[in-house]
Amino acid sequence: MPKAGKIHAVILAGGAGERFWPASRAKHPKPLLEVVDGQSLLDATAARARRFASKGCVWVVCGADHAAAIRRSTGLPPSRVLVEPMRRNTAMAVALAAQRIATADPEGVMAVLPADHRIPDVKRFASEIKRAAVAAAAAGVLVTLGVEPTRADTGYGYINIGRAAGADHPGLSHVRRFIEKPNAAAARRYLKHGGYLWNAGIFVFSARTILEEIEACEPALFKALAPLKKAGKRLTKAALLAAYRKAPSMPIDVAVMERSKKVWTLPVSFHWSDVGTWQSLAEELGVTDGLSKVVEGDLAHDDIGGNLVWTTNHGGHARTVALLGVEGLAVIDTGDVLLVARLDRAADVRDIVKKLKANGRANVT
Amino acid sequence: MPKAGKIHAVILAGGAGERFWPASRAKHPKPLLEVVDGQSLLDATAARARRFASKGCVWVVCGADHAAAIRRSTGLPPSRVLVEPMRRNTAMAVALAAQRIATADPEGVMAVLPADHRIPDVKRFASEIKRAAVAAAAAGVLVTLGVEPTRADTGYGYINIGRAAGADHPGLSHVRRFIEKPNAAAARRYLKHGGYLWNAGIFVFSARTILEEIEACEPALFKALAPLKKAGKRLTKAALLAAYRKAPSMPIDVAVMERSKKVWTLPVSFHWSDVGTWQSLAEELGVTDGLSKVVEGDLAHDDIGGNLVWTTNHGGHARTVALLGVEGLAVIDTGDVLLVARLDRAADVRDIVKKLKANGRANVT
Numbered sequence: 001m002p003k004a005g006k007i008h009a010v011i012l013a014g015g016a017g018e019r020f021w022p023a024s025r026a027k028h029p030k031p032l033l034e035v036v037d038g039q040s041l042l043d044a045t046a047a048r049a050r051r052f053a054s055k056g057c058v059w060v061v062c063g064a065d066h067a068a069a070i071r072r073s074t075g076l077p078p079s080r081v082l083v084e085p086m087r088r089n090t091a092m093a094v095a096l097a098a099q100r101i102a103t104a105d106p107e108g109v110m111a112v113l114p115a116d117h118r119i120p121d122v123k124r125f126a127s128e129i130k131r132a133a134v135a136a137a138a139a140g141v142l143v144t145l146g147v148e149p150t151r152a153d154t155g156y157g158y159i160n161i162g163r164a165a166g167a168d169h170p171g172l173s174h175v176r177r178f179i180e181k182p183n184a185a186a187a188r189r190y191l192k193h194g195g196y197l198w199n200a201g202i203f204v205f206s207a208r209t210i211l212e213e214i215e216a217c218e219p220a221l222f223k224a225l226a227p228l229k230k231a232g233k234r235l236t237k238a239a240l241l242a243a244y245r246k247a248p249s250m251p252i253d254v255a256v257m258e259r260s261k262k263v264w265t266l267p268v269s270f271h272w273s274d275v276g277t278w279q280s281l282a283e284e285l286g287v288t289d290g291l292s293k294v295v296e297g298d299l300a301h302d303d304i305g306g307n308l309v310w311t312t313n314h315g316g317h318a319r320t321v322a323l324l325g326v327e328g329l330a331v332i333d334t335g336d337v338l339l340v341a342r343l344d345r346a347a348d349v350r351d352i353v354k355k356l357k358a359n360g361r362a363n364v365t
Numbered sequence: 366m367p368k369a370g371k372i373h374a375v376i377l378a379g380g381a382g383e384r385f386w387p388a389s390r391a392k393h394p395k396p397l398l399e400v401v402d403g404q405s406l407l408d409a410t411a412a413r414a415r416r417f418a419s420k421g422c423v424w425v426v427c428g429a430d431h432a433a434a435i436r437r438s439t440g441l442p443p444s445r446v447l448v449e450p451m452r453r454n455t456a457m458a459v460a461l462a463a464q465r466i467a468t469a470d471p472e473g474v475m476a477v478l479p480a481d482h483r484i485p486d487v488k489r490f491a492s493e494i495k496r497a498a499v500a501a502a503a504a505g506v507l508v509t510l511g512v513e514p515t516r517a518d519t520g521y522g523y524i525n526i527g528r529a530a531g532a533d534h535p536g537l538s539h540v541r542r543f544i545e546k547p548n549a550a551a552a553r554r555y556l557k558h559g560g561y562l563w564n565a566g567i568f569v570f571s572a573r574t575i576l577e578e579i580e581a582c583e584p585a586l587f588k589a590l591a592p593l594k595k596a597g598k599r600l601t602k603a604a605l606l607a608a609y610r611k612a613p614s615m616p617i618d619v620a621v622m623e624r625s626k627k628v629w630t631l632p633v634s635f636h637w638s639d640v641g642t643w644q645s646l647a648e649e650l651g652v653t654d655g656l657s658k659v660v661e662g663d664l665a666h667d668d669i670g671g672n673l674v675w676t677t678n679h680g681g682h683a684r685t686v687a688l689l690g691v692e693g694l695a696v697i698d699t700g701d702v703l704l705v706a707r708l709d710r711a712a713d714v715r716d717i718v719k720k721l722k723a724n725g726r727a728n729v730t
Contacts, residue, residue: 022687300726301717314701320729322387322717325707329691336679338698340705342690352666352687361665364685 006057007133008108008207009049010097012090013042013062013070013115018353018365019277019346022337023310026365030275031115032069035295036284041116041275046074048119051126052111052133056080059100060115061093085241091221091255092247094203095214099228100235102207109133110210112203112252114274118284121270132204132266135169139264142213143204144175144257146197146265147272152187155276155347157199157253159265175263178253197267200274203257204266210256217259220248277346278330282308287343289327297321297333307331308343337364371422372498373473373572374414375462377455378407378427378435378480383718383730384642384711387702388675391730395640396480397434400660401649406481406640411439413484416491417476417498421445424465425480426458450606456620457612459568460579460586464593465600467572474498475575477568477617479639483649486635497569497631500534504629507578508569509540509622511562511630512637517552520641520712522564522618524630540628543618562632565639568622569631575621582624585613642711643695647673652708654692662686662698672696673708702729 017030024030031042039047042060049058061082062070071081082096094112101108111129119125132143146159162174178199182190190196205213215222224246231239248255257263273284285293290305297311301322311319311333319333330346332339341349356365382395389395396407404412407425414423426447427435436446447461459477466473476494484490497508511524527541543564547555555561570578580587589611596604613620622628638649650658655670662676666687676684676698684698695711697704706714721730 022685300721300724300729303713311703317701319700320387320702320726322702322704323706324704324713324717325710326691326694326705329705331703331705333698333703335684336682337685337687338676338696338703339687339689340691340694340696341688345690348689352689356665359665361685364665 006105006108007053007130008057008059008097008101008105008110009046009053010094010101010110010112011042011045011049011058011060011115012093012112013060013066014084014087014090014093015114015116017116018350020281021349021353021365022334022339023332025334026362027065028069029066032066032073035275035281036118037120040073041118042070043073045113045115045117046076048122048125049111049113051122052129057105057108059097061097062115063087082235083240085237085244088244088247088249090252091214091218091250092224092244094210094252095221095225095247096228096240096243098207098210098214099225102211103229103233106208107137107206109137109204109206112201114201116275117200117202118273118275119270124268124270128266128268128270129202129204131171135165135172135264135266136205136209139165139169140209141165141205141262141264142209142257142260143172143264143266145200145202145204146267147200148267148269149191149196149198152184152191153198154181154184154187155280156274157181158187158190159197159199161195161197161265161267165264169264172264172266175265178258197265198272199253200272201253203252209262213256213260213262218248218250218255220246221250221255224248278308278332278341278349279343279346282330282343292323294321299323371470371473372418372495373422373424373462373466373470373475374411374418375459375466375475375477376407376410376414376423376425376480377458377477378425378431379449379452379455379458380479380481382481383715385646386714386718386730387699387704388697390699391727392430393434394431397431397438400640400646401483402485405438406483407435408438410478410480410482411441413487413490414476414478416487417494422470422473424462426462428452444600447600448605450602450609453609453612453614455617456579456583456586456615457589457609459575459617460590460612461593461605461608463572463575463579464590467576468594468598471573472502472571474502474569474571477566479566481640482565482567483638483640484635489633489635493631493633493635494567494569496536500530500537500629500631501570501574504530504534505574506530506570506627506629507574507622507625508537508629508631510565510567510569511632512565513632513634514556514561514563517549517556518563519546519549519552520645521639522546523552523555524562524564526560526562526630526632530629534629537629537631540630543623562630563637564618565637566618568617574627578621578625578627583613583615583620585611586615586620589613643673643697643706643714644708644711647695647708657688659686664688 017024158179162176165172227242295310298318306327382389527539530537592607660675663683671692
């Protein structure tokens with residue numbers, strides 16, 4: 001059995017986090033926000049990465065708008081902050097990182113980590129990533145981490161577990177199929193019957209294998225990488241632009257994971273959240289009936305509870321907030337923008353952002 | 366029948382408007398706010414007063430904190446802005462004004478107007494005041510305006526109409542009794558049976574009559590006026606302070622109106638609101654199911670409606686507000702303070718202010 005190469009962490013920080021509006025903005029997106037644990041989600045992700053990747057093996061893929069802030073925040077050298085010249089969704093981001101890693105470390109294995117997840121148990125996380133990396137390198141497969149569901153959540157996609165990967169890889173299984181966000185009845189069934197995992201969007205594979213599978217599953221994407229290969233170790237802006245102009249815009253799930261025959265899953269049971277909405281942040285922070293939580297601000301009155309409050313400073317002082325007779329609300333105040341939303345409607349925040357953009361209100365998006 | 370003397374308007378601007386928090390603050394109370402019709406409630410009241418009172422016959426009673434702003438806003442000379450050295454409720458405010466008017470114009474009739482009411486039909490208002498003034502002067506009575514109720518409101522006190530005042534004073538009646546804010550069943554009964562009016566707190570009487578009735582009904586208050594009488598036309602701060610130190614703190618309703626045998630009421634049917642709470646302002650502005658109203662601010666999204674929004678500027682720009690999945694809320698943002706309250710709980714805003722004061726949070730009250 002061949003040994004795994006070095007493990008590289010590839011942090012995907014290209015998302016806009018629109019459902020986190022108005023705190024998450026085009027110029028200061030969700031991964032850069034200190035929403036929980038007193039650090040930004042990006043910094044927490046980078047710290048997690050360092051549990052299994054050496055300093056020289058941490059990469060970030062992001063947009064030009066945020067590259068400076070991300071370099072400052074993570075301390076990464078410019079060569080490992082891969083700046084996308086335009087947004088092309090995660091397939092191209094993964095392909096770019098795979099191409100760079102294959103050039104630098106042909107035997108390299110990469111763990112793809114979205115920049116906006118919360119996983120408090122960093123030790124277990126790192127050990128599972130290492131386990132997945134061994135399997136990915138040995139078997140030449142794409143491993144996706146599947147989180148054991150703890151509730152019938154309709155906000156996540158699911159992975160249906162297939163047959164076991166074999167005695168050499170205990171715990172790992174083939175993936176029977178990926179399932180889009182289910183309705184409530186289906187989610188309850190998945191939880192009850194077992195054999196279904198949350199698709200966390202955390203992938204582990206060797207750079208070589210993912211490039212092969214990109215070629216097999218989405219040839220247009222593979223072809224778009226040609227200017228990057230030609231550029232070799234010295235990546236130029238022109239090569240990047242040429243590649244991105246040709247690249248199809250699609251998620252890596254759709255481009256490869258759902259099509260490839262070489263996909264395994266590793267079930268994990270550590271606490272994981274994608275902190276995708278104000279509702280999921282409220283859950284992460286422990287908001288329940290009767291109990292409110294404050295990210296920032298001075299909650300001076302709240303007679304019912306169950307609310308999430310985040311207000312920025314005003315003239316150097318914490319803004320005072322009073323809630324009267326309300327529950328289950330997100331109250332998010334960035335100074336220029338105030339959002340008051342039912343937590344159970346939090347997924348629709350994205351629609352507000354789309355509407356504002358459509359109305360030429362870029363100053364508040 | 367003796368003719369009425371000049372009619373003086375006495376605007377009571379000493380209230381704190383705590384139920385209008387956080388817009389209404391100790392330093393900038395409700396009468397000074399431009400909540401409706403594009404002018405402050407005080408300026409609107411002063412404009413109404415000028416419909417029946419000559420320029421030299423408009424008086425304001427207020428606290429020291431607001432005297433400068435009130436003089437600036439109304440253009441009144443210092444001699445007619447009566448500054449209370451401490452808060453002693455409305456009985457002493459009326460007594461002070463009566464004493465000053467009796468000194469300046471012994472035959473003077475005074476109309477007492479709270480500074481925070483909204484009465485759009487100024488013509489009908491002025492004609493009813495004049496009618497009340499004629500009766501008050503002729504019969505030596507205290508006339509209280511009673512507003513014909515249009516709904517079973519539990520937020521107002523009621524006046525139960527007694528026997529008619531007689532052929533000389535058509536439309537006026539004796540008051541059988543004053544009724545505190547009723548419960549919902551009683552309010553519905555009052556509306557159905559008739560003979561009940563909302564107690565608007567607008568009173569008309571000659572300065573002489575009210576001083577006589579103060580002496581008869583609340584002698585301690587009458588005695589407290591001695592230093593003012595002694596000071597004569599030239600009111601000194603020392604005399605004011607001496608008077609206020611002795612004065613009992615009570616509403617004029619309790620001190621005199623509910624005790625005097627000389628109280629008449631004049632039923633009126635113009636639109637009247639005391640704009641006492643965020644809920645009553647919402648009603649004044651036309652907030653209904655599905656329809657929100659904005660006093661100030663940029664309401665960029667509101668999918669349900671039925672909300673009242675008032676947000677101050679941020680860095681010179683209107684604050685953008687988005688409401689998602691909420692209805693029946695008051696969203697009031699003064700920059701340093703944010704209140705999100707159910708409109709039907711608006712009366713409880715006062716309790717928040719009390720709590721903040723008790724906690725030494727004067728900076729936000």
